[in-house]
Amino acid sequence: MSELRFDGVAVRFGTGGRALTxxxxxxLTIPSGQVVGLVGESGSGKxxxxxxxxxxxxxxxxQILLDGVPLRYRAGERxxxxxVFQDPYSSLDPRMTVGDSIAEAVPRSAHLLxxxxxxxxxxxxxxxxxxxxxxxxxxxxxxxxLELVGLDAERALAYPGALSGGQRQRVAIARALAGQPDVxxxxxxxxxxxxxxxxxxxxxxxxxxxxLRLSMLFISHNLAxxxxxxxxxxxxxxxxxxxxxxxxxLLNDPQHPYTKELLAAAPRRGTTSLQPPDPTxxxxxxxxxxxxxxxxxxxxxxxxxxxxxxxxxxxxTIDPTAxxxxxxxxxxxxxxxxxPQTAMAPHTRRTFP
Amino acid sequence: MRARxxxxxxxxxxxxxxxxxxxxxxxxxxxxxxxxxxxxAIDTEHLxxxxxxxxxxxxxxxxxxxxxxxxVASRTSILLALVATLIAVVMGLALGCAPVLLxxxxxxxxxxxxxxxxxxPGLLLALFFAVVFGxxxxxxxxxxxxxxxxxxxxxTQTLVAGVAERDFVAAARIAGVGRFxxxxxxxxxxxxxxxxxxxxxxxxxxxxxxxxxxxLGLGVQPPVYDWGRxxxxxxxxxxxxxxxxxxxxxAVVIAGLAFNLFGEAVAKGFGVPAMIGxxxxxxxxxTMPAATDDDEAVLVVKDLYVSFPGPITPxxxxxxxxxxGEIVGVVGESGSGKxxxxxxxxxxxxPPGQVRAAELSFLGAPLLGRLAVRSTAAARRRLLGxxxxxVFQDPMTSFNPxxxxxxxxxxxxxxxxxxxRRQAMARAIDRLRAVRVPAAGRRARQYPHEFSGGMRxxxxxxxxxxxxxxxxxxDEPTTALDVTVQRQVLRxxxxxxxxxxxxxxxxxxxxxxxxxxxxxxLVMYAGRIVEDLPASELATGARHPYTRALLAAVPDLDTPLxxxxxxxxxxxxxxxxxxxxxAFAARCEFAEDRCRSEDPSLVSHGPDHQVACWxxxxxxxxxxRYLGSESIRTGQL
Numbered sequence: 007m008s009e010l011r012f013d014g015v016a017v018r019f020g021t022g023g024r025a026l027t028x029x030x031x032x033x034l035t036i037p038s039g040q041v042v043g044l045v046g047e048s049g050s051g052k053x054x055x056x057x058x059x060x061x062x063x064x065x066x067x068x069q070i071l072l073d074g075v076p077l078r079y080r081a082g083e084r085x086x087x088x089x090v091f092q093d094p095y096s097s098l099d100p101r102m103t104v105g106d107s108i109a110e111a112v113p114r115s116a117h118l119l120x121x122x123x124x125x126x127x128x129x130x131x132x133x134x135x136x137x138x139x140x141x142x143x144x145x146x147x148x149x150x151x152l153e154l155v156g157l158d159a160e161r162a163l164a165y166p167g168a169l170s171g172g173q174r175q176r177v178a179i180a181r182a183l184a185g186q187p188d189v190x191x192x193x194x195x196x197x198x199x200x201x202x203x204x205x206x207x208x209x210x211x212x213x214x215x216x217x218l219r220l221s222m223l224f225i226s227h228n229l230a231x232x233x234x235x236x237x238x239x240x241x242x243x244x245x246x247x248x249x250x251x252x253x254x255x256l257l258n259d260p261q262h263p264y265t266k267e268l269l270a271a272a273p274r275r276g277t278t279s280l281q282p283p284d285p286t287x288x289x290x291x292x293x294x295x296x297x298x299x300x301x302x303x304x305x306x307x308x309x310x311x312x313x314x315x316x317x318x319x320x321x322x323t324i325d326p327t328a329x330x331x332x333x334x335x336x337x338x339x340x341x342x343x344x345x346p347q348t349a350m351a352p353h354t355r356r357t358f359p
Numbered sequence: 360m361r362a363r364x365x366x367x368x369x370x371x372x373x374x375x376x377x378x379x380x381x382x383x384x385x386x387x388x389x390x391x392x393x394x395x396x397x398x399x400a401i402d403t404e405h406l407x408x409x410x411x412x413x414x415x416x417x418x419x420x421x422x423x424x425x426x427x428x429x430x431v432a433s434r435t436s437i438l439l440a441l442v443a444t445l446i447a448v449v450m451g452l453a454l455g456c457a458p459v460l461l462x463x464x465x466x467x468x469x470x471x472x473x474x475x476x477x478x479x480p481g482l483l484l485a486l487f488f489a490v491v492f493g494x495x496x497x498x499x500x501x502x503x504x505x506x507x508x509x510x511x512x513x514x515t516q517t518l519v520a521g522v523a524e525r526d527f528v529a530a531a532r533i534a535g536v537g538r539f540x541x542x543x544x545x546x547x548x549x550x551x552x553x554x555x556x557x558x559x560x561x562x563x564x565x566x567x568x569x570x571x572x573x574x575l576g577l578g579v580q581p582p583v584y585d586w587g588r589x590x591x592x593x594x595x596x597x598x599x600x601x602x603x604x605x606x607x608x609x610a611v612v613i614a615g616l617a618f619n620l621f622g623e624a625v626a627k628g629f630g631v632p633a634m635i636g637x638x639x640x641x642x643x644x645x646t647m648p649a650a651t652d653d654d655e656a657v658l659v660v661k662d663l664y665v666s667f668p669g670p671i672t673p674x675x676x677x678x679x680x681x682x683x684g685e686i687v688g689v690v691g692e693s694g695s696g697k698x699x700x701x702x703x704x705x706x707x708x709x710p711p712g713q714v715r716a717a718e719l720s721f722l723g724a725p726l727l728g729r730l731a732v733r734s735t736a737a738a739r740r741r742l743l744g745x746x747x748x749x750v751f752q753d754p755m756t757s758f759n760p761x762x763x764x765x766x767x768x769x770x771x772x773x774x775x776x777x778x779x780r781r782q783a784m785a786r787a788i789d790r791l792r793a794v795r796v797p798a799a800g801r802r803a804r805q806y807p808h809e810f811s812g813g814m815r816x817x818x819x820x821x822x823x824x825x826x827x828x829x830x831x832x833x834d835e836p837t838t839a840l841d842v843t844v845q846r847q848v849l850r851x852x853x854x855x856x857x858x859x860x861x862x863x864x865x866x867x868x869x870x871x872x873x874x875x876x877x878x879x880x881l882v883m884y885a886g887r888i889v890e891d892l893p894a895s896e897l898a899t900g901a902r903h904p905y906t907r908a909l910l911a912a913v914p915d916l917d918t919p920l921x922x923x924x925x926x927x928x929x930x931x932x933x934x935x936x937x938x939x940x941x942a943f944a945a946r947c948e949f950a951e952d953r954c955r956s957e958d959p960s961l962v963s964h965g966p967d968h969q970v971a972c973w974x975x976x977x978x979x980x981x982x983x984r985y986l987g988s989e990s991i992r993t994g995q996l
Binding site: 057060061083084087088096097101170185205208213228230257268270271272 | 535845868914
């Protein structure tokens, strides 16, 4: 598996007064074989970042590197990144059987690559065989993938209309794996599913990730879900990563007030009442991404910011992102703790706190 | 696919048009083979004659029989129209699909070209091309084909754009599918139906246009003839022998109708799914007691059924009562009937859906049943209008996008409370302030799109507060919102309850949301309430295996990381095939023979706690049996 690195990635839509910077200078590394969970509210740019990674959107600046090599996409080529979409009802072609949808993503020389070889015995010599053999191999590969995601191989002949939401999402995962990705991107894959089905999909994702040692970017607005699958958690707010760190550490010792707010809003076992936050910012409206606030982007909603504590006027003018590397969890907040002195060498600091 | 075509042919219009079209095409095929001799036979003794026994429709200036000529001309007319349609379709498809194949910049150029071409009237374009390509059949075919292409291209472009932004196309791109393959495998199959329909209708138009061109002398030239030319030739004698001029006209009309009607029938068949089953007439509900004995009750529901023709009954006999200032949550998976329950309470089930209940009363007034006196109907409407509020899931679609928020809030108050415009607006601003919309006065003059999702949901709740509501029914009010905003909205509902003593019925699929704000929780499965318990007992005292499984299935911040998440095996019950026993039995690990044969009813288990289960968990009997075994099956893949 491989390491995916976002290096100062920005994505802008539109021009002039209606321009929108959906992703604004994101540095993020998905280390090989690990899961990075990305949380944030809708409109924070999570999905845009994912679409930029798989080449559906062009970054306007910055680079996306796979094992240190910038990604380049051309139509009709195998892509080293695969993505699972949010809505399993629109991500499968209703006019194609499940098997055809998966087979389409299987690379031409599937049996010679990665996953296929490891699991299929005696296929090493298949490369020399004719096309008929390839078709058979492809069908076998589809069956293998369906079984890998917990569906019967016979389901290959079914149309998506005959499957439930959870089953469709399994098919979508099988299709993403068919492309033998170096990095898998999961964009809100459980938010369209019922809670009873969400569990099976999350279990599947976790066991597949462990079995295949996938590098993965797991996007969700639900912190509890992200916590369950991720090694590293990154928090995004208005196009920027405001805090990133090892999952358990970040949840136990959150630095950014927005992370704290997300934690407070997430369900905990046995909570039966809503904890009231500071009344001054309790009903603040999410910021308009067309006109992001100057200074710290979170200041109009911040319970420890200038609206609550009048001495903190620097939040209104100074952007905390610039100094983020010096703080614990690379937090974009002036009031976060400093990074421990035993911090890593400068060249790794950008990629990991 | 095939079933839909057959369904189209089963409708009266579809069958009629199908037969007509088949007859017209058969005539076009056979007429020249059978009658071309009669049609070209020159009879110099009967020039320009009217209808007679020998020549039904008379003869032309060379004494040829017009009836046979009209029949034989059908092949030329229809063939040329079809060729022209083919040209239009092929060119339209090529132009319409070009943006997919050529990439963004060249695609934009083709779109612009098509947009300009669409602006020219079709017939004008056809005349223009007819002059360019020269007078004659070939020129006319090309002219009509090219003239028809822009509109077809435009249609294709729109359809392609609609499909191209769907996720499966993005997924195919990521999978490395090339542009051409993408077009053939993913895009064209998904837009084929509307294109086929429009091509059929287009053929009718081409037929008419061709007749027009030939009539003007720009179409087919002698000695070839089609209906348009026959019409043109007979026009001079129209006052003497009207039949000779009218016959080819009638032929054009019949053939054009065949194509157009068939296209319309197919369009109708593919556009709107046919309703299954007979339409049921709404019956008045069973007689209901006029009022309840419980004065504190805001809403009383007894034995509520919601059914649809099929017949399926998604809500099967549920009963509950909501007291003043109480927040009651309803949870369940999709398809459990929770939203239909909310809609039934709000009187929003549309026919053919049918609501039945032993009692359904709001503030002591019955909601179901036909009312004899008109004034009571109006009173009921006013009662619902002022004391009852509904908040829907999607705040994006529950406001009219063309009207200002303040105006929309004021509308109800003017209708039900008789306020004038200024008073109503003042009340609207006051209510927006009450739901904590910042700068309420300014925001009341804004349009819905200027509100964020959370603010729009607040405004929706504010709309419910325009009267003095006794009950707010909120159907998944926070599902479309972010977690932090969700908390704000829930807190707002809680505050309204405390301040104004409003009862709230909160429907949600998320048991954690319900646990956070509700006093009482109703757990629904397959159209029944399976457990009714105080929210405070949810975490520790749930008895029904389904409630427990639901609680365990939702990961929270304390879920152990090393174990797989608990899952509920199996699928929800199909409402069309309800099992005879407990609906949850097939997915329940504690199910016994009795569960599969007998349906348990709600039984009291302590104060304010009811469970419908033969095998409630956590009881003394249960502990004796299952001590040591896991209460909830931790799912494997």
